[in-house]
Amino acid sequence: MLExxxxxxxxxxxxxxxxSAVMHFLLNNRIHPTIDEIFMALSPTMPTLSKTTVxxxxxxxxxxxxxxxxxxxxxxxxxxxxxxxxxHFFCKGCAKxxxxxxxxxxxxxxxxxxxxxxxxxxxx
Amino acid sequence: MLExxxxxxxxxxxxxxxxSAVMHFLLNNRIHPTIDEIFMALSPTMPTLSKTTVxxxxxxxxxxxxxxxxxxxxxxxxxxxxxxxxxHFFCKGCAKxxxxxxxxxxxxxxxxxxxxxxxxxxxx
DNA sequence: GTTTTTAATTGAAATGATTACAAAGATAAT
DNA sequence: ATTATCTTTGTAATCATTTCAATTAAAAAC
Numbered sequence: 001m002l003e004x005x006x007x008x009x010x011x012x013x014x015x016x017x018x019x020s021a022v023m024h025f026l027l028n029n030r031i032h033p034t035i036d037e038i039f040m041a042l043s044p045t046m047p048t049l050s051k052t053t054v055x056x057x058x059x060x061x062x063x064x065x066x067x068x069x070x071x072x073x074x075x076x077x078x079x080x081x082x083x084x085x086x087x088h089f090f091c092k093g094c095a096k097x098x099x100x101x102x103x104x105x106x107x108x109x110x111x112x113x114x115x116x117x118x119x120x121x122x123x124x
Numbered sequence: 125m126l127e128x129x130x131x132x133x134x135x136x137x138x139x140x141x142x143x144s145a146v147m148h149f150l151l152n153n154r155i156h157p158t159i160d161e162i163f164m165a166l167s168p169t170m171p172t173l174s175k176t177t178v179x180x181x182x183x184x185x186x187x188x189x190x191x192x193x194x195x196x197x198x199x200x201x202x203x204x205x206x207x208x209x210x211x212h213f214f215c216k217g218c219a220k221x222x223x224x225x226x227x228x229x230x231x232x233x234x235x236x237x238x239x240x241x242x243x244x245x246x247x248x
Numbered sequence: 249g250t251t252t253t254t255a256a257t258t259g260a261a262a263t264g265a266t267t268a269c270a271a272a273g274a275t276a277a278t
Numbered sequence: 279a280t281t282a283t284c285t286t287t288g289t290a291a292t293c294a295t296t297t298c299a300a301t302t303a304a305a306a307a308c
Contacts, residue, residue, distance in 0.1 A: 016274085016285065035265080050287045055266070071198045076265070140256065140303085159294080174258045181307070200294070252307070262297070267290105274285070 011066040016105070021046060022057045026081040028068065032088070032097035034076040074096060135190040145170060146181045148204040150191065156212070156221035158200040196221060227240070 004024040008015045021042055026033070029041070039054045058079055062065040070078040072090045078097055080088075087100035128148040132139045145166055147245040150157070153165070159162055163178045182203055185191040196214045204212075211224035 012128070014275095014284085018286070027300070048287080052267090053286055056286080071195050074195045074201060077198060085141070138255085138304095140258070172258080176259070176296090177257055180257080250308090253305080255302105255304070257302070258300085260298090260300105263295080265292105265294085267292070270288100272285105272287075273304085274283105276281105276283075278279100278281075 005030060005081060008066070011061075011064045013060060013064050018046070018053050019057055019060075021049075023061070023066070023081075024052065026079065030081065032070060032080050034078055034116045036075075038077065038079075070097060135185075135188045137184060137188050137190060142170070143175060143181055143184075145173075146178065147185070147190070147205075150203065154205065156194060156202045156204050158197075158202055160200065162203075190198070194221060198242050 004020040004027060005015045008019060008023055013019060022038060025041055035054050035058065039051045043049050062069050065080050065083065067079045068083050070080060070088060072088050083119060088097050089100060090097050128144045128151060129139045131148055132143060137143065146162060149162060149165055159178050159182060163175045167173050185208060186193050189207065191203045191205050192207050194212055196212050212221050213224060214221050
């Protein structure tokens with residue numbers, strides 16, 4: 001939990017009890033969780049936690065670049081504390097997201113010469 | 125429209141006025157449209173069309189393998205009549221999906237030796 | 249070609265994830 | 279200690295999607 005505190009500071013995120021708890025969970029459970037999974041995991045030991053806070057917290061984390069949001073699961077947004085450039089695939093059988101760490105930038109032949117500029121590439 | 129009729133049959137989809145109209149739109153507007161975009165485009169010339177029909181139709185098309193559904197846009201499901209293996213990227217500026225045709229199967233180093241079997245790989 | 253059966257379409261209501269908002273609580277500054 | 283600012287919380291609103299039952303259209307049987 002101390003670690004999470006420090007970790008948040010690295011991304012200029014002011015720590016709070018809730019934020020540290022959420023980050024602690026993310027760092028120790030790399031399961032690309034949904035909002036609900038995060039909420040369900042924390043609420044037993046944090047009965048006052050609100051799901052809205054989880055939404056707010058994750059929005060902040062994404063905005064500050066501490067986590068990335070995946071759109072790979074049509075049903076729910078999923079989050080990844082691993083912000084390195086890597087891919088994902090979604091197993092429809094077990095409904096889980098798995099990492100693909102072998103992707104290389106050259107794999108994407110983007111039309112960068114066109115009228116838009118690339119902000120980010122997600123292989124999710 | 126005649127073409128769409130024939131096209132649907134190739135995927136064992138029984139054509140109807142609505143289905144042909146939707147497929148005709150998809151074949152001639154390769155913009156990876158949302159349900160709403162399809163509905164909005166067709167309803168002027170098809171006032172009785174229901175949005176539920178568009179949902180039903182797209183579900184059927186996906187099930188029959190005539191189109192693929194993309195999860196790349198967090199807000200809405202998007203559909204692509206191009207069922208060939210290719211990638212996509214989503215421009216947050218213009219909120220449009222673009223194709224990436226240079227992806228190759230080898231780009232994905234999947235852990236096929238594990239306990240799940242891969243049904244499909246989407247780079248979207 | 250009319251009747252019967254089956255399938256497709258439709259609109260309204262239900263669901264479920266996410267967002268908006270305003271009040272309550274906690275933290276930081278004075 | 280007091281005031282101001284930021285965070286958390288619960289409720290209500292929103293929006294995409296699904297469910298469902300009724301209507302309409304199409305296909306099959308006669």
